[in-house]
Amino acid sequence: MIDYDSFINQSIKGVKPSGIRKFFDIAIEMDNVISLSIGEPDFKTPWHIREAGIRSLEKGKTWYSPNRGFMKLREEICHYYKRRFNVFYNPEDEVVVTVGGSEGIDLALRTIVERGDEVLIPQPAFVCYEPLTYMAGGKPVFIETKAENNFRLTKEELENSITDKTKVLVLPFPNNPTGAIMEREDLESIAEVIIRHNLFVVSDEIYGELTYGGKKHVSIADIEGMKERTIIVSGFSKAYAMTGWRLGYLLGPEPIMSQILKLHQYGIMSSPTTAQYAAIEALRNGDDDVAVMRKDYDLRRRLIVGKLNEIGLSCFEPLGAFYAFPCIKSTGLSSDEFSTRLVKEKRIAVVPGSAFGECGEGFIRISYAQSLKNIKTALKRIEEFVKEVKNENKG
């Protein structure tokens, strides 16, 4: 018998599986479950974008692309970031096209973080920052953002978490799972602290196109003095409903990007060619599609947030991404109990807030990347469930 354990890197064994998975696995075993647990658009990639991919295949464009990604795509990405978020990068040497935003986060952290470096991660946050920091040899340090601050990162919270070992701040806004955004004043106020302590920022802006209520995403790289110390992570998955194409990108200063490129080059070589052709079309002619999807998400967002508050699950107004993050403390259940019982008793799958960090306890994440019809049914069942639980508590 081989002792597999002795062959496995022990630091990998220490990585916990994602808490989102568990609920998906429960849900998939059952019939008639409406899933509000999925973090991907329910829309299909707009047809003209799919067609651009198909056309490239018909023309036989099936080779590797350059390591950094096709020049045409890099140019379009740079035009896009300038057009939408007012930050300009040089397509020659300040962009790397990655396999989704996820690869981008991994590359950025591994390029900057050294053993013992502290990486600040505001929580609740998407599940990958912690394990990727850990795998890069760094030490994740969590900053608890609070419902009363609309889950924004404040200057004080940041300042209090900094030690002489702090090197990087991960900035995940618009935020998954809370739907929180950071506005220009919020960013300006933390930028001062970041510069004073000479930190680097990995800004995950994958939901940058999905903001509501008249708010427009502001990139921290657009704040004075920040571009030179920021790596932007973004991609096509959320804005253009292109999750399966696996395409993202990193934007940052040349000296960092040339090091990032080496990791990408040796580990991945180049991102999928077909997806890159589709992405060029998305950036050139996809603004209207994004606007239509954004409008649709906004309708659902209003419905979900309004109803949740009415049901008695208080929910701050999320202004970005496609998640609502209501507080379930009034039911007396833990996030885990609430989510497990909800799927078992009412066939509605959500994700417990605790999957996104300890401070997510007492909350659940509800994705509104679902049809209005399903959202309507789901809200009705959640209402029944909350009533039943509250009655049990009385009795």
Next chain:
Amino acid sequence: MDKLLELLSENSSFTTKELSLMLGEPEDYIAAQIKEYEQKGIIKGYQALVDWEKVPDAPVTAIIELKVTPKKETGFDEVAEHIMAFDEVSSMYLMAGSFDLSVFVKGKSMQDVASFVARKLSCIDGVIATATHFMLKAYKIGGVNLNDDSVDDERGMVL
């Protein structure tokens, strides 16, 4: 297009509360707006979207293309009014192209529809020719994909 009408035409079971949340307008404004649409005849009614294939003894539907000689003064309207008075006719449109009226007819059986066409429709003064097309299967009605009951389980939950 009016967003309220768009939402109601997709799903008429939205409550005024739900509509008011989605559109960011007060509930009483929404209620008044709907009432106005009803009074003006913009909203004609509310129906359930039924997948008849799942119902035993479901009716048979046929689309009948009619060629019609238009009348002086009234054009196609006179014949149209005559035809739509039949209970068997569920919808009817005036068409541009190789025929004039498109008539949706529901019957208990194909026999039933056939005899309606032969005995009633084709005898109407002004009707020159008919072509009957029976519907075999509905894939999508009123914007709804009828075979979309199950969640696409090929979608992966990645994290």
